[in-house]
Structure formats: structure tokens, C-alpha cells
Amino acid sequence: MPTYVYETIPNDDQTPPRRFEVFQSMTDDALKTDPETGFPVKRIISGGLGFKTKGLKRHTVVNKKSPAATACGCATGCGHRH
Numbered sequence: 001m002p003t004y005v006y007e008t009i010p011n012d013d014q015t016p017p018r019r020f021e022v023f024q025s026m027t028d029d030a031l032k033t034d035p036e037t038g039f040p041v042k043r044i045i046s047g048g049l050g051f052k053t054k055g056l057k058r059h060t061v062v063n064k065k066s067p068a069a070t071a072c073g074c075a076t077g078c079g080h081r082h
Contacts, residue, residue, distance in 0.1 A: 001026070003021050004021065004030070005020070006021075006034070009040045020036075
């Protein structure tokens with residue numbers, strides 16, 4: 001479950017907005033009010049820490065004679081140390 005950041009929308013110019021985090025499911029509705037102050041809130045969109053990896057699948061067989069399988073990009077027997 002992701003953590004969402006919310007910011008309060010104060011009723012007057014004297015009260016600064018407050019940011020807080022809520023751990024909730026992606027299927028949950030967004031909060032409408034701050035649980036502590038009761039002020040209306042807006043969800044803040046920020047960059048995530050998500051990442052994607054593209055590795056070999058467990059059932060993938062690597063052909064070590066293929067040029068792509070070597071660090072230098074040439075086939076075995078090229079004279080480079082592999």
C-alpha cells in the first residue's frame with residue numbers, strides 16, 4: 001500500500017498549511033478533511049520511489065557464444081579475456 005501526502009487548505013490567511021502522510025490502499029477514496037484539524041485537504045502528487053528491473057527470467061538460457069553475452073560484445077574466441 002502506498003503512502004499519500006496531503007496538505008490542509010486553511011480557512012484563513014493566518015494558519016499555515018500542514019502536510020501529513022497517510023498510508024492507505026490505492027482503492028481507498030482520497031481524504032476530504034484533515035483528521036486532526038478538520039480543515040479541507042488536497043492530495044499532493046510527488047515523485048515516487050518506484051523502480052522497474054529487467055533481469056533474466058529464471059527459465060532463460062544464456063547462449064554464451066552470442067556476442068551479446070560477453071562484456072566486450074564480441075563472441076568467444078576473440079582474444080579478449082572473458
